[in-house]
Amino acid sequence: MLNPVIIALTFRATMGRKRALLFAIPAVLLIAISALLTAVARSGSWPPEFLGQFGFSVVLPLTALIIGTSVLGAEIDDGSVVHLLATPVSRAEVVLSKFVVAAVLTIAFAAIPEYLAALIAKGPASSLAVGLAAGALAASVVYNALFVLLSVLTTRAIAVGLLYLLVWEGLLANLVPGVGLLSAGQYGLSVANSIAHNPALHAHVGLGTALVMGVIVTVVCLTLCTRRLAAFSIKGDAA
Amino acid sequence: MTATASPNGAPGGSAIELRQVSRWYGNVVAVNDITMTIGPGVTGLLGPNGAGKSTILHLIAGFLEPSRGELTVAGQRSWRNPALFARLGFVPERDAVWSFLTGAEFVVATARLHKLPDVAGAARRAIEMVEMTEASDRRIATYSKGMRQRIKVAAALVHDPEVLLLDEPFNGMDPRQRLHMMDLLHAEAGRGRVILFSSHILEEVERLSGTIQVIVGGRLAASGDFRAIRRLMTSRPHVFLVRSSDDRQLGSALIGRPAVSGVEVTPRGLQVRTSDYGAFTREIAALTRQEGIRLRELLPADESLESVFAYLLAS
Numbered sequence: 086m087l088n089p090v091i092i093a094l095t096f097r098a099t100m101g102r103k104r105a106l107l108f109a110i111p112a113v114l115l116i117a118i119s120a121l122l123t124a125v126a127r128s129g130s131w132p133p134e135f136l137g138q139f140g141f142s143v144v145l146p147l148t149a150l151i152i153g154t155s156v157l158g159a160e161i162d163d164g165s166v167v168h169l170l171a172t173p174v175s176r177a178e179v180v181l182s183k184f185v186v187a188a189v190l191t192i193a194f195a196a197i198p199e200y201l202a203a204l205i206a207k208g209p210a211s212s213l214a215v216g217l218a219a220g221a222l223a224a225s226v227v228y229n230a231l232f233v234l235l236s237v238l239t240t241r242a243i244a245v246g247l248l249y250l251l252v253w254e255g256l257l258a259n260l261v262p263g264v265g266l267l268s269a270g271q272y273g274l275s276v277a278n279s280i281a282h283n284p285a286l287h288a289h290v291g292l293g294t295a296l297v298m299g300v301i302v303t304v305v306c307l308t309l310c311t312r313r314l315a316a317f318s319i320k321g322d323a324a
Numbered sequence: 325m326t327a328t329a330s331p332n333g334a335p336g337g338s339a340i341e342l343r344q345v346s347r348w349y350g351n352v353v354a355v356n357d358i359t360m361t362i363g364p365g366v367t368g369l370l371g372p373n374g375a376g377k378s379t380i381l382h383l384i385a386g387f388l389e390p391s392r393g394e395l396t397v398a399g400q401r402s403w404r405n406p407a408l409f410a411r412l413g414f415v416p417e418r419d420a421v422w423s424f425l426t427g428a429e430f431v432v433a434t435a436r437l438h439k440l441p442d443v444a445g446a447a448r449r450a451i452e453m454v455e456m457t458e459a460s461d462r463r464i465a466t467y468s469k470g471m472r473q474r475i476k477v478a479a480a481l482v483h484d485p486e487v488l489l490l491d492e493p494f495n496g497m498d499p500r501q502r503l504h505m506m507d508l509l510h511a512e513a514g515r516g517r518v519i520l521f522s523s524h525i526l527e528e529v530e531r532l533s534g535t536i537q538v539i540v541g542g543r544l545a546a547s548g549d550f551r552a553i554r555r556l557m558t559s560r561p562h563v564f565l566v567r568s569s570d571d572r573q574l575g576s577a578l579i580g581r582p583a584v585s586g587v588e589v590t591p592r593g594l595q596v597r598t599s600d601y602g603a604f605t606r607e608i609a610a611l612t613r614q615e616g617i618r619l620r621e622l623l624p625a626d627e628s629l630e631s632v633f634a635y636l637l638a639s
Contacts, residue, residue, distance in 0.1 A: 090436045094422060165420040167420075169437070171385065172406070172438055173406050318389065319378075
């Protein structure tokens with residue numbers, strides 16, 4: 086179901102764009118601020134608060150948004166996706182391969198930095214670092230399924246995605262209890278909390294629920310994305 | 325890779341078949357009730373900008389769903405049928421290619437996406453076909469418009485498809501590149517491929533294809549052999565330029581003929597208007613013999629597609 090040619094092409098295309106420099110900015114900020122806080126903060130209680138909140142509601146979703154919307158969305162925008170779709174490759178294979186690249190790059194640019202930042206703050210023996218890394222990994226997967234879908238649905242995927250992150254993930258998921266059930270950030274925090282057992286992570290969803298819901302959201306998003314791509318239409322009469 | 329059998333041998337008969345196909349966007353009708361059959365050889369899809377040519381190509385390639393009607397390529401529906409691309413090559417009009425790849429990498433990647441048994445061989449042959457071997461190690465980003473077009477054609481031909489669709493393939497090409505592309509398409513048609521290309525430039529279609537489908541305002545305005553279509557339009561006078569050993573004598577002899585509606589002496593020769601193409605061309609030979617005049621040149625003065633077009637648009 087994975088296509089090595091599409092994976093290689095997507096990887097080169099995504100990393101080759103100038104946008105790729107953007108991927109690293111949130112990660113660099115996260116690590117720099119963690120290093121600074123480790124050096125100056127008097128209390129040791131900031132890591133779960135900062136890495137949980139800033140990491141899971143800013144760094145990770147933003148990185149996933151930029152990467153997830155570009156792996157397929159950039160090709161749809163500039164029209165080069167036609168060269169990919171004018172081949173007998175199944176649309177599910179296209180979507181899955183693109184999604185895997187997005188998830189792997191998000192893990193590299195957000196989940197691993199999250200782990201490194203926690204290592205800097207708490208040292209290698211801490212369960213917080215492992216928990217945050219596992220949580221970030223899970224959230225990377227769900228967020229990217231959502232953002233790859235978004236890029237097939239709308240040409241304004243980044244704007245729509247930002248709105249979703251600000252309103253749904255940032256505001257409602259923290260204020261309205263039930264919304265956490267449909268929040269990729271909450272799934273990640275729940276996984277992190279199951280390892281780190283730290284109330285400062287503010288995980289509102291149980292692990293079982295988070296895992297089941299995460300899988301469902303991912304599968305539904307990728308299925309919808311495949312269906313949408315199978316009905317890909319070239320817009321208008323170019324002549 | 326062995327060449328596929330003649331496209332006529334494909335199950336389902338004719339290569340491309342549209343039956344009463346329409347496509348609309350909301351209230352706007354882009355393509356209206358088109359029925360056409362396209363077989364082996366080069367066929368030109370001709371029409372002014374915005375006539376619906378690209379829409380028709382997108383419909384055929386399965387990049388648009390017909391709002392109404394039936395459309396098959398090699399006997400298969402093209403909408404939501406990616407498997408069809410094993411037998412179909414599509415060269416889109418938009419210039420967007422993975423420009424970070426070299427030409428060779430692009431064609432090889434396409435060959436691998438087609439899961440061809442001999443990727444390297446197929447890619448090499450396709451690149452040779454479009455004469456891009458020398459430039460194939462350069463990044464596509466450095467290519468001229470014409471080179472991009474050629475490498476796109478190589479990618480579309482790499483899997484040896486029975487049907488090749490090209491949307492405005494000559495856009496942005498210089499005259500030499502155009503000629504080369506025309507030769508290439510001719511040669512590929514000679515191998516039994518079905519080649520359908522769109523163009524709004526009359527002389528391209530005139531040079532490349534005997535068969536045309538004229539699209540005006542989303543409708544099929546005319547279809548078939550270009551000159552035959554022209555001849556069918558008997559209501560419109562045809563203009564011939566005639567040069568002979570004695571233009572004045574020939575002119576006065578022609579004036580009385582029923583097929584001739586007007587004669588004018590010009591510095592380039594006689595300009596003769598006729599409402600009956602067939603009768604005039606038969607009569608003039610007999611007439612010159614009878615009058616003892618030597619016919620030096622008989623040229624249809626308005627046989628260009630431009631005039632066909634203007635006529636079709638007016639009617």
